Amino acid sequence: MLGDIFKEKIVFEGNFANTLKSIKEENQSQTADVFSQKWVSYDKNVKEKEQQALWDFQKQWYLKLYGFKDEQDLASFLQQQSIVFDAGCGLGYLCEWFASLAPKTLIVGMDISDAVCVAAKKYQNIPNIYFIKGDIANTPFKSGVIDYVSCHAVIMHTQNPEATFCELSRILKDSNTLRGGGAFCLLCVCQKSLAA
Secondary structure (H helix, E strand, C coil), rough: HHHHHHHCCCCCEEEEEEECCCCHHHHHHHHHEEEEEEEEHHHHHCCCCCCCCHHHHHHHHHHHCCCCCCCCHHHHHCCCCCCEEEEEECCCCHHHHHHCCCCCCEEEEEEEEEEEHHHHHHCCCCCCCCEEEECCCCCCCCCCEEEEEEEEEEEEHHHCCCHHHHHHEEEEEECCCCCEEECCCCCHHCCCCECC
């Protein structure tokens, strides 16, 4: 299933692939550098207990922000999806959470920073997670292959948010179909999609 979602063959080393050849825009290069430094340093210098407290806070915020009643509600939703894309995954804590809630769902995380390399190493033993170093505004995915896109607290860091939304919409299955609550599935950045 993993190989079928890409426009071209992507070679993974374990759970990691690098599709980022270069960053053309100056401010995107700066963004990649800043977040690489920030998250790699964070992973090395912040105790695991403190990191877990932040991830737990972030998870509760995610549930509330996107309209999930609780973790079981999110799990039920994710288990109905075949492929979930965490656009701008950083250190991969959401990928790990999604994977634990839906072990039969393929989770793909992508980030432009080196944080994704840390995530790939940290979660290398979770069989349903793959990480890609790449640009979420120019993904390697075929059109209409992703069931759910999570782009949590990332879109404002992209070179062109509108173009990034267009790319995320392109890769999403049924991106022109309105879902419950009047939100596109893509717009999990605003509210969860409700399955009929």
